[in-house]
Amino acid sequence: MADNSLIADHTASPCINVCVMNADSGLCEGCWRTLDEIAAWSGATDAQKRSIWQHILQRRETR
Template sequence: MNSAAELLLEHARTLEADGPVPSPCISVCRMDAASGLCEGCFRTLEEIAAWGLAADEDKRAIWLELVERARQA
């Protein structure tokens, strides 16, 4: 597992069930051409673009996907 994946997984463990949902961005903003995912936060361009207007439940669903993607990295 790479260091970005480890950092993302550590960040995911601190999420509160009812609190505000923080961005998964870790300021490593490079898109991997092969996977279509950001190398830092494992989001797609669509997920990154939609994040600011997304409802908290949608953000939590994205976080669940990111955790799975990071584990596979």
């Protein structure tokens, strides 16, 4: 799992090469992103990447 310090480098992908989509949650079990977030990552702006990271952290805290 990614740690909070990676947000400082918001260009660092949260991918940890555990690419398994959870059918119930719609999230990758490795990086906690949705398919839309995964697909958008490479073309995302820095602000969008920071936003995705914030969503990931919120999801991890609620689980």
